[in-house]
Amino acid sequence: MTAPDARYPDRLPPAFTRPGSSSFVDFLRSHAPDLLPGAGPAPQSPVSTPHATTIVALTYEGGMVMAGDRRATAGSAIAHRQIEKVFAADEYSVIGIAGTAGVAVELVRLFQLELEHYEKIEGTLLSLQGKANRLGSMVRGNLPMALQGLVALPLFGGYDHREHTGRIFSYDVVGGRYDEHDYHSIGSGAVYAKGSLKKVWHPGLDAEDAVRVALHALMDAADDDSATGGPDARRGIYPIVVRVDATGQERIADEQLATLAAEIDALPERSREV
C-alpha cells in the first residue's frame, strides 16, 4: 500500500475505508490520535481554569428534564456569566457538564459527534444505554488530566425508547456509570440542589411541573452556593432547561423560565421577611 499512497497523496488513507467500526472516537484513535481530547502530556502543576458548576436532572411521567445554571468561576471570580453547560447530545438525549469547562466542552463536542457518526454509518440510533456506556469510556479517557486536577464530569439523560421512560446517568472520574433514579445533581451546588429536589420532587410529575422543580432546585443552589448563578432578570440571563420525551427534545424558552422564576421567587419560604 505504500507505493500507491506515495504516488496518490490525496487518496483517502486506508484508515478511512477500513470496515468494522462505527465509532468516531475509535477512528480518531487509529488515524489522528493527536486530535483526541487529552492527547499530549497532562500539566505537571495545578492550572487555574474556568469551572462550570451546577447541573440538575430529574425524571417525570414520560420524560426527563435537565437544567444548568450559566455561571463559570475561576477561583473566587466569575469567569463567565453566560456559559452553556447543558447540550443536546442528539434528538433524544441531553448532556450536562460540571468541572473544568474547557475539557468538558471538548468532551461534549466529541460525544455529540460520536452519536451522530454512529447514526449516519449504521442508519439507526444507539440505544440510550449504549450512548451512556459510550460516554463512560470517553470519561475514562480523561483520567490522566483528571489526576492533575482537570476533572470534567458529565450528567447524561434521555428518553429510553425501550422502557418508555426518561432516564438519568451519572459518572465518576474513572468512567464508572451509575443509573440514577428519580433525580440527580452534580457540581458545586449539587448538595443544595439535591436537598431541594428531595423536598419538591415527587413521582408522577407532569412536564410543566418538572421544569418548575428543576428551576426551583437550581435557584435554591444559587441561593447558597457562590459558584452557581441564579436567574438574572436584569441581564436577561436564564438557566438552560431542556426537556426530553418520546417526541424528542425541547429547550424551554427564556420567557417561560422568567415567569416561573418570578413565581418561585415569590414563594413565602424564599422571602426573608419575618
Added chain:
Amino acid sequence: MTQPFYVSPEQLMKDRADFARKGIARGRSVVVLGYDEGIAFVTENPSGALHKISEIYDRIGFAAVGKYNEFENLRVAGVRYADLRGYSYDREDVNARGLANAYAQTLGAVFTTESKPLEVELAVAEVGADQDSDQLYRLAYDGSVADEPGFVVMGGAADKLAERVRARWTPGMSLPEVLALAVQVLSGTGKDARTIETTNLEAAVLDRTRTRRTFRRLSVHTLTELLDQAPAQPPEQAEEASQPPAEGTDAANGTASSPDHP
C-alpha cells in the same frame, strides 16, 4: 520460461473501463434532482436496510450505483472524512467539493494501480442557500468528476434516462413534481414501461429549509402523499425510438465506446 504478452496501455485501460461499466450497468439507476427547496434523491431499491442513498454531513448527501460492498466502503469513508474535517475545523468548513475531490483521487488511484477498478458511480450533492448555489458532482469509476448543473442520473441506461430528465426538468420545480418526474423516468417508457411500487422506492431529500442536518429520508407514507400531490404527468413524446443510443459519452475519459447498458 514464458514471455508475458504485451498489452498496450490503451487496451489495458479500455478493458478495465469496460469491466467497470458492465458492473455498474447491472444496477438500478439513481436519479438526483434539484428542486426549489432542496435536492431530491430517488432510486428503485427493494431493500429497506441496504441503502443506496445516504447522509454524509449537514448539507451533503450521497448516492451510489454499482457494487454494494464497494460503495458502502466509500460512503463510510466519506462520513469519516466529513466528520473529521468538521471536528478539526468547524461544521461550516465541510463542503462537497473537498469530498468529491477525495473520492475522485481514491477512485482514480484504484483504477490505475489496482488489479480491479471499483465498479461504482457516485453522486455527491450539497444543498446551498438557493438553487443556484446547489452543487452536484458525479464521479465515475475512473475518478473523473463532472460538475452537473441541476440533476444527475447514474446507473444502467443512464444516458437514455438523462435525456428524458433533461427534456422535462427545469429549475424551480417543486418536490412533488421532481419526485413524480423521477418515478416516471425510472419506470421506463414504451415497451419497457412498468409500474414501480412506492414500497420499492428509496427516496431522500436535502431540505434547505431545515437547519443543521438537512438530510431526511422519505418514508413510504410521505412519498405516497407527495406523489399524490404532484400534477398529472404529461405523457412523454414518443420520439424515443428515433433517438440514437448515446454511446460512450457519459465518462469524461473517452477511452471506451461500448454502450453502458444492455
